[in-house]
Amino acid sequence: MESLSDTLWDVVISGTGLQQSLLALALSRSGKKILHIDPNEFYGGPEAAFSIQEADAWVARVSASSDGGIFKSASFARPEEAITGLSASRGYSLALAPQFIHARSALLSQLVSSRAYRQVEFLAVGSFYIFKPSQDAGQKPSLTRIPSTREEVFSTTAVSAKAKRSLMKFLKFVLDYENSPHLETWQPFAEAPLVDLLQSSFKMDTELQTYIVTLTLSLDGKIRTKDGLAVIRRHLSSMGVYGPGFAAIYPKWGGLSEIAQVSCRAGAVGGAVYMLGTGIEETEIVTGEGEGEGEIKLRLTSGDTVKTRKLVRVDERPSGRVGISRVTAVIGSPLKSLFEATMEGAPRPAVSVIAFPAGSISTVAGKASEYPVYLSAHSSETGECPVGQSVVYLTTLTNPNAQEILNNALVGFISATSDAEPSPVLYRLQYEQLAGSDKSHIEGSVFNLPAPSASLSFDDTTLESVREAWAMVMGDDAGGAEYMVFEDREGAAEEDDGYE
Known part of the structure; x- marks a missing residue:
């Protein structure tokens, strides 16, 4: 087998975020020589899902980082009185991108046509609620279901x-x-x-x-x-496409992270070489006339120097647009009232969405929230926490009061959903995600994918850039190939099961 340096790769894909992983899936039957690398020691990039221990380590990396990535101001907290309520670290899978997917999304169509859907378990997203603050000191805040x-x-x-x-x-x-x-x-x-x-x-x-x-x-x-x-x-x-009573679904075991890993698995089965913990230190475009013109030389953090015809990466440079602030909390309660079927024959949902309208939450100083806050509540059925607990993800646009508003929204939510004593917060992770470029662009043989979307539901425009990158890598072969349409492969189940 040729070494990394002796091989002329058709494409080097940098990062195992959702976009790069879907590209690997799209190229998995192409016969191209693919090197897929990631500076992280985990799959998923900005769409990764972490155990508690991994989340702590991720916070440390973000805090120590000076490379201009899209995450900043990360921290975690374990309230002392709640530490005993936490289960083993591996019992959690906290998602950086807890996006749900509407049933009419093109992503689902592509997962079906590529046969990748068989490796993902999907769960129903249930009701949407509006948070209503208490009108006086003697009342609790409440949640009102939105009829749709x-x-x-x-x-x-x-x-x-x-x-x-x-x-x-x-x-x-x-x-x-x-x-x-x-x-x-x-x-x-x-x-x-x-x-x-x-x-x-x-x-x-x-x-x-x-x-x-x-x-x-x-x-x-x-x-x-x-x-x-x-x-x-x-x-x-x-609504009703995959069953009565729900319009969207959520991938079990960490949301989009699971789709990214399944897509990378398809790339590996197709012959792609994967290297985690390996980034790019230097990029050189070969210029001049003759053999090798237009090729790219990459010096990797592993010490290897590789040559490739194409490079695909994500442009994570801050764009100046407003980003988002997030709080992820593990709650010591199953929140059963949020995960009930809304009609006969409907499956029990594993996710519910609660909106806090602008102005419904205030800081201690009395400053009302400028933007809405959205809370996505996930039951243990998602595989993101043990039975008897829940995970909630809160999101709002970044502003000077964002973190205080998010934490106060969490307090209001717990008050609205607790019958007696407030449900304990067992673990809390908070961070900011900067807004990068929202468009792809090509620089010679380098394809720059847009930064990850901050949308709360999956944005199908993401798929357009992935297909453009696929067409660039395929070149003249793109004309005779169907995009993301694969036949079942004999023995594929056994091959997939053998992938780590």
Whole structure:
């Protein structure tokens, strides 16, 4: 077998984040010589999932890092009174990217056509809730389910009869919004905030507007009408695709991390060489005329120097756009009320989403939250924590008060879901994720993928850059190949089982 340095690689893929891993999946039957490296000692990159011990070590690396990566201000805490409630470190799988996937997502179609779906177990994402703060000192805050189907609208007691009519009218409108006469209704508002359309054309009050905007998962709460309508239709049209009562699914064992690992497994089975703990120290483009022109020489942190025709990496340079702040908490309670089937025949959900509208949470100094906070609650069915516990992921746009707002939202959530004594927080991880480039770009033989999306649900535009990178690597062979469409391979199950 040729050594790393003696081989002319068709492509070196740097990083095992979701995008790079999907590229490995797409190339897994191509016969190309692929070297897939990652400076980390784990798979998944910014979409990784960690045990408690691994999360602690990750915080230490982020704190010590000066390479301009997308994560910063990372810390963890184990309240002393709750330490005894934590199970063994390996009993947890805390996701850096706890994104769920709508049933109508192109990602699921590609996982099916590539046969990779057989290696991933998916769970139902249940109800969406609105957090309502207490009105006086003697009351607890509460959670109100957002009705997003015809049946839920009719059965809910959270909205008035008049509001129900407005809501039903809007839900029917969204499902056919791209056709006349609905098209003429919203086009004048296309670039305006969605709430302008809701107020003007559907006479919705502020509370009902909040319900609708929450379904868009807009991080700033100011989503444009044309974007908001598309997101809500995807949510509504996804309802019931894989079963009654839910519109989205979540990969077990750590969300997108599991898809990244399955995709890398396919790359390895296809012959790709994997090297963790190996990054790129220096990149040199061979110039001039003659043999080797346009090739790339890479000096790796392992000490090897390799040659490749193409290099694919992620552009993680900060873009100046606002990033996100996150808190991940292990709760010493199963939170059973959030994981109940909403209708007969529906599966028990493993994930529920709670929105804290802008202004619903305040700092100690009385500063109200500028942006919405979203909380994704995960039961032990996700494999991310032991039975009897839950994991919650809180997200908001980064701002000077973000971490305090997130921690206060966590306190409010625990108050709203605890019957007597507040459920204990057993472990808390917090960090910021910077916003990188949101577009891919090519520099000669180097393809730069966009930075990971901060969206709360999987963003299908991510797949466009992966396909562009695939076409660049395939070159002339791309014309005769079907993208992400593979036949079953004899003995594939045995091969996959043998991959570590």
